[in-house]
Every structure is written in C-alpha cells, then in structure tokens.
Amino acid sequence: MxxxxxxxxxxxxxxxxxxxxxxxxxxxxxxxxxxxxxxxxxxxxxxxxxxxxxxxxxxxxxxxxxxxxxxxxxxxxxxxxxxxxxxxxxxxxxxxxxxxxxxxxxxxxxxxxxxxxxxxxxxxxxxxxxxxxxxxxxxxxxxxxxxxxxxxxxxxxxxxxxxxxxxxxxxxxxxxxxxxxxxxxxxxxxxxxxxxxxxxxxxxxxxxxxxxxxxxxxxxxxxxxKPDGHYIESAKSKANRFPVVKEYSLPEAQRTIAFWVFSMMLAMQALYWTGVTFNIVSLFEHASYDRETAVSIFLPSSVIAIVVTLSVSSLSDFIKLKYLLYIMGTSACIALVGMIYLGQWHVDIWLLGTIDVSLSTMILGNGIMMGLYSVILSVTWPRFYGRTHLGAISGRSITFVVLGSAIGPILFSESLAYFGNYEGAGWVCLALFFGLTIAAIWANNPQEKYRKG
CATH class of the missing domain: 1.20.1250.20 (MFS general substrate transporter like domains)
Known part of the structure; x- marks a missing residue:
C-alpha cells in the first residue's frame, strides 16, 4: 500500500x-x-x-x-x-x-x-x-x-x-x-x-x-x-453555496445529462480550435489574407480570453455553471459565423477605415470561447461529482476533448478537399455548437437533488 x-x-x-x-x-x-x-x-x-x-x-x-x-x-x-x-x-x-x-x-x-x-x-x-x-x-x-x-x-x-x-x-x-x-x-x-x-x-x-x-x-x-486553507474558518465562508453531498463514481457520473453536455461542449471547442489552428494559414489564404494576418489573430483572441477568464473565474464560485455553458456556446457560434464569411463583410468606419466585420467577429468569439473553456474545464468536475473519483471522471471527459482535437484537423482538411473551402466544416461545427447550447438547459448540477433531499 x-x-x-x-x-x-x-x-x-x-x-x-x-x-x-x-x-x-x-x-x-x-x-x-x-x-x-x-x-x-x-x-x-x-x-x-x-x-x-x-x-x-x-x-x-x-x-x-x-x-x-x-x-x-x-x-x-x-x-x-x-x-x-x-x-x-x-x-x-x-x-x-x-x-x-x-x-x-x-x-x-x-x-x-x-x-x-x-x-x-x-x-x-x-x-x-x-x-x-x-x-x-x-x-x-x-x-x-x-x-x-x-x-x-x-x-x-x-x-x-x-x-x-x-x-x-x-x-x-x-x-x-x-x-x-x-x-x-x-x-x-x-x-x-x-x-x-x-x-x-x-x-x-x-x-x-x-x-x-x-x-x-x-x-x-x-x-x-484542508482545502482553501484557513479561509474555510472565516465567518464569510461558512455557507458553502455548492456543497458536495454525494461522491460520484465514473459510471454514476456518465448516467447524468450534465456530464455529457459539458464534455461534448469542451470536446467541440477542441475540435473547432485545433481544426482552425492546424489550417490557419490556408484558411486565411482562401479569404485573401496573408500569413502574417493569419498568425496575428492569436494575440487579440488571447487578450480577450484573459480578460474573460479574470472576469468569470471568481464569478463561477457564485453562479450555476450551465450559465457559462450558454455563453460559451453562443460565442462559439459567433466565431463560426465570422469564420464562414471571413473576408466577405466589410464596413467603412470614420477614422478607422475599412474594417472586416467577419474577422473581428471571429476574433471576439474565439476569445470569449477560449476564456470560458478554461474556467469550465477547471471547476466543473469536482463541484458536480466530488473529489474521490476526480481522476477517472475528468480523464473520461478529457478523452472526448482529445478525440475532438484529433478530428478537427481532418474535418477541416476534408472540407477543403471536397468543397474547395472551409465553409463546410464551419457549418457542421455551427450546427453542433447550437445544439449543445440548447441542451445546456438540462445540464444541471447533479448534486442539487441530494441537497434538496
């Protein structure tokens, strides 16, 4: 032992x-x-x-x-x-x-x-x-x-x-x-x-x-x-907003709707993001952009992701996590609309000149999605299912995330091979994200029914 x-x-x-x-x-x-x-x-x-x-x-x-x-x-x-x-x-x-x-x-x-x-x-x-x-x-x-x-x-x-x-x-x-x-x-x-x-x-x-x-x-x-250190002894922290009543095993966790909706949303983010990252230069070339522009989108997206992470991380200790799932799914859909129509929506703004709205939309959606991905991945499993079998439960979820990251590059490459562009892959991802955002309505914390009991 x-x-x-x-x-x-x-x-x-x-x-x-x-x-x-x-x-x-x-x-x-x-x-x-x-x-x-x-x-x-x-x-x-x-x-x-x-x-x-x-x-x-x-x-x-x-x-x-x-x-x-x-x-x-x-x-x-x-x-x-x-x-x-x-x-x-x-x-x-x-x-x-x-x-x-x-x-x-x-x-x-x-x-x-x-x-x-x-x-x-x-x-x-x-x-x-x-x-x-x-x-x-x-x-x-x-x-x-x-x-x-x-x-x-x-x-x-x-x-x-x-x-x-x-x-x-x-x-x-x-x-x-x-x-x-x-x-x-x-x-x-x-x-x-x-x-x-x-x-x-x-x-x-x-x-x-x-x-x-x-x-x-x-x-x-x-x-x-103890978890949280001496903080748990302070008067302000005595009321645990999301107490864990039941420690779930992996088979029990997989019988809850929340496990699948959260896991699939995280997996879809990995699928979409790896598909875009693996083909980023080619994707932008088809929208008449050069390599420098393609690589440059990572920085503003990362800045937005950091702002979102800082804003939402503490907030996640006080709200239901499925609300974050709504926002993540919506931002992913926004990013995909920008990707599908990349280079096709331009507006003239005084002092700023011509702006590609689709590019800005893609950057904004990507940043919000990535910022929320980090938060959801970090706090969901121990809050929903406890710490006893955390490795097995999070391991199964990460399995789907890694599978998504494996499928993404192939999906986008095949879209280019069959359609001559990446729009086909974009529409598939958009439909799946939209469906998962709707399904998030039923992705409640499984601990809630035990607290009521």
Missing part, C-alpha cells in the same frame, strides 16, 4: 510553508500544464512544415497520422485518471514528464529512423507508422497525462474558492500558450527543428522532473491541511 501522508510531507512539510501551500500548488500545476505545450496542437503545429519536408509526406498524410496517434492516446486517458486516483499526482506526473522527454528525443530523430529502416526505399506506410507512434506517445504524455494530473491536482486544493484560484492558473496558461509558438519558432530558426525538440526534451525530461519531486502534492489532507 502507498502511504500518501508520508509522501505528502516529503521532501518538506507543506504545513510549515509560510503561506497556504495551495497557492504553491497553483503555481506548480500551471508550470506542469506549461510543460505539456510540446504535446499540444499549438506546439506540434510549429513543426508541421519541417516534418512534411524531412519525411516526404503530404499535409493530409501527416494530419491523418496525427489523428490516429491522438485517438489512440485518448483511449487511454480514463486509465490514466484511475492511476492518478490510486497513486497520486506526483508519481503519475513524474512518469508523464519523463515520457514526454523521451518521445521528444524520438521525434527529433524521425528522419534518421526513416533512413535506418527504409534507406532510399521508404514507403508511405512506414513513414505513417513512424509519425503515428510519435504523435501517440507525444499526445499521451503531454496533452493527456501531464495536463490531466496538473489540473486535477490544483482542483483538489481548493473548494469554495476553486474558481478564484484556478483563474490565476488559467490566465498564466493563456499567456504561455499564446507565446509558446513564438518561442518554438525562435528555437527552430536558431537550432533547426530537430535541435529545438532536443532542447525541449532536456527541459521537460531532465529539469522539470526535479521540480515535480520537490513541489507536487496530491491533496491537502495528505499534508495535514
């Missing part, structure tokens, strides 16, 4: 920390999510063109390998969640970050592996297998396991102020995710694509594991603390 309490006080006792250790957990968990960026779509997309060149693959072939690897990794995330529930955050995070470092070394050598296995007679099947395996291990260790563990660890250390505390993490994550492609591009320009991946392998696989061993902790109880 694992003595989690002994592990919780090694190599130092968080109870003796100068302030509530939960805030250190917020920093550590945010750092963990940041370390997963090489395994996120935003991190992978920076290396896409280099991989196409050195592997001799088409964009469609590489996208299909990416989808297959991602789908396979998604199928294992519920298992990871159960291991997290059993072994705790530190052990699972340590294995995940070591694995991420190893797979980055592997990816930096795919051209040499191709030459070794096939010489001058390499086949499409062999190239596909090399990349699919690399994407599977990359997505599993990075986007899947390390992100899941880091986020769940933070959620366990706060209860009544969970939204407020996670807001700091979400803002920091938005900033690091927005700036990561620029950092990766600098590494690629200076050290080439393989050298850039080797540097990232050292950071994630050699340096970061020591940080995990030192600062990651599973739960406040294992360190002699």
């Amino acid at each position: 694992i003595d989690h309490k002994k592990l919780g006080n090694w190599p130092f006792n968080p109870n003796k920390w100068p302030f509530y250790y939960g805030w250190m957990i917020i920093f550590a968990g945010t750092f963990g999510i940041t370390m997963s960026i090489p395994g996120q779509t935003m991190g992978v997309s920076t290396f896409t063109d280099s991989l196409i060149d050195v592997m001799g693959m088409s964009r469609t072939q590489l996208s299909f390998a990416y989808m297959c690897g991602t789908v396979l990794s998604a199928s294992m995330l519920t298992w990871v969640g159960r291991k997290y529930d059993k072994y705790g955050a530190r052990r699972v995070a340590l294995i995940s970050t070591l694995g991420l470092g190893i797979v980055l070394i592997y990816l930096s050598q795919v051209d040499n592996i191709q030459s070794y296995l096939g010489g001058n007679t390499s086949t499409v099947v062999m190239n596909f297998a090399i990349m699919a395996f690399g994407f599977f291990t990359l997505r599993f260790s990075g986007q899947g396991a390390l992100t899941l563990v880091s986020r769940n660890m933070m959620m366990k250390w706060f209860e009544k102020r969970r939204g407020f505390a996670m807001g700091f993490s979400n803002v920091a994550t938005s900033l690091t995710f927005a700036s990561a492609p620029v950092f990766f591009e600098i590494l690629i320009q200076r050290y080439d694509w393989d050298g850039a991946w080797m540097i990232l392998a050292v950071i994630t696989g050699v340096v970061f594991p020591f940080f995990v061993l030192a600062f990651f902790r599973d739960s406040p109880e294992n360190s002699g603390l």
